[in-house]
Amino acid sequence: MTESLNTKTQNTKHKTTNPVIKDQANLEYAISQYLDGTLSEFDRRVLEDRLAVDAEARLLASEYAHLDTMLRASRAEPTVDYDRFASHLSGLIEQEESYVAQPIKMPGAWMRYTAVAAALILAIGIGLHFISAPRVDEKVAAGSIDVKVEFAEKPASVPSMTIAVGPSDQLKQAGYAQGLLDDSIIMRTPKLVISAADQPTAFDDRLY
Amino acid sequence: MESVPDEQPVVHANPNAVADGALVRRTLAGDKKAFDELVLRYQRSAIAVSFRLLGKTDDALEVVQDSFLKAYKSLDSLQKPEAFAGWLMRIVSNLSLNFRRGRKTRQSLPLDDFFDSSQDRDPQAGGDSVDPLRVAAGKELGERLQQALDQLPEKQKSAILLFTIEQMPQKQVAEALECSVESVKWHVFQGRKRLKEMLKDVL
Numbered sequence: 423m424t425e426s427l428n429t430k431t432q433n434t435k436h437k438t439t440n441p442v443i444k445d446q447a448n449l450e451y452a453i454s455q456y457l458d459g460t461l462s463e464f465d466r467r468v469l470e471d472r473l474a475v476d477a478e479a480r481l482l483a484s485e486y487a488h489l490d491t492m493l494r495a496s497r498a499e500p501t502v503d504y505d506r507f508a509s510h511l512s513g514l515i516e517q518e519e520s521y522v523a524q525p526i527k528m529p530g531a532w533m534r535y536t537a538v539a540a541a542l543i544l545a546i547g548i549g550l551h552f553i554s555a556p557r558v559d560e561k562v563a564a565g566s567i568d569v570k571v572e573f574a575e576k577p578a579s580v581p582s583m584t585i586a587v588g589p590s591d592q593l594k595q596a597g598y599a600q601g602l603l604d605d606s607i608i609m610r611t612p613k614l615v616i617s618a619a620d621q622p623t624a625f626d627d628r629l630y
Numbered sequence: 631m632e633s634v635p636d637e638q639p640v641v642h643a644n645p646n647a648v649a650d651g652a653l654v655r656r657t658l659a660g661d662k663k664a665f666d667e668l669v670l671r672y673q674r675s676a677i678a679v680s681f682r683l684l685g686k687t688d689d690a691l692e693v694v695q696d697s698f699l700k701a702y703k704s705l706d707s708l709q710k711p712e713a714f715a716g717w718l719m720r721i722v723s724n725l726s727l728n729f730r731r732g733r734k735t736r737q738s739l740p741l742d743d744f745f746d747s748s749q750d751r752d753p754q755a756g757g758d759s760v761d762p763l764r765v766a767a768g769k770e771l772g773e774r775l776q777q778a779l780d781q782l783p784e785k786q787k788s789a790i791l792l793f794t795i796e797q798m799p800q801k802q803v804a805e806a807l808e809c810s811v812e813s814v815k816w817h818v819f820q821g822r823k824r825l826k827e828m829l830k831d832v833l
Binding site: 454489492507508514 | 657658659660662665669670673674677678681687690691695698702703706771775776790793794795796797800815818819823825826829833
């Protein structure tokens with residue numbers, strides 16, 4: 423209904439088929455909008471054509487117009503000292519907290535530059551990775567890479583040093599005999615031995 | 631043609647729309663005087679609407695005071711500062727209806743206020759000259775009109791009150807009722823239709 427009333431198409435064919443003319447409910451709705459001044463130009467002309475020839479439609483429009491006049495005339499406004507009321511309200515508002523403009527926190531220039539630089543580095547890194555990485559299906563020609571490993575000559579004498587963690591045999595015996603160490607310690611063997619010599623040397627108690 | 635209206639009311643866009651938005655923004659920036667300007671601008675309409683819904687001047691003033699305070703406190707929640715007027719009227723309507731429900735005072739307006747108080751109207755408020763219908767309308771008619779309005783569903787009544795009686799732009803009414811402009815047209819129409827049926831013998 424509304425769609426047809428609001429149609430912008432203007433041709434004579436619509437004049438005979440427009441719901442304003444055909445339908446009573448649409449006629450009343452059109453009259454309502456006509457009184458409000460919100461009817462489209464086309465529908466307004468269609469309605470006026472209808473009102474010009476239809477006494478019943480005119481009576482309907484007259485009743486709605488009369489009702490609107492009554493309603494507007496009934497507008498009631500109490501006697502109020504508006505200036506005083508406004509001052510009173512102003513006083514109340516004054517007691518309320520003020521809105522304080524909150525500055526919008528924008529990232530500093532250095533943060534923006536850093537972010538851009540990080541993004542660039544990341545992009546370049548990813549790009550280089552893909553450019554330099556050999557493709558899986560790419561065959562390397564035999565002999566294209568020569569790797570030569572040369573061992574340095576073994577030194578004649580190597581300084582000897584052993585680091586051992588754990589009780590020495592001597593300490594075990596002494597501790598056990600004197601009851602200074604409990605079984606768990608006495609039975610513990612050295613856990614870690616780091617030796618730089620070909621031949622392991624005897625443990626030195628000073629290391630414990 | 632019998633009584634087809636010669637003049638159709640023109641629905642204006644709110645000429646204060648930009649200024650309202652600017653005042654809202656200034657208020658939000660800490661300028662309370664800007665909000666005073668909004669009070670001066672809309673207190674009259676707000677009181678008229680509330681008075682119509684409540685029937686008592688004191689009640690209307692109390693509700694309008696609360697409405698402006700509420701509007702101030704929640705101003706930062708207003709999405710479109712230009713829509714302040716409709717938003718304020720929504721607050722006024724809602725608080726008025728809540729107030730009325732709370733006090734169970736669903737009473738008719740005193741007729742002295744109903745028809746005669748308009749003599750106190752601001753000359754800028756529209757100032758239609760004395761209408762023959764208005765002169766002819768008596769107590770009984772006023773009572774019946776108010777009773778008929780009270781029987782309308784809330785949306786229809788508010789639409790009639792804000793649009794037809796207060797002559798607010800449809801867009802503002804739509805904002806006040808939280809619906810589309812098309813819905814406002816429909817509510818106004820449905821309200822009119824029901825009022826016409828109820829007041830058939832006096833039309």
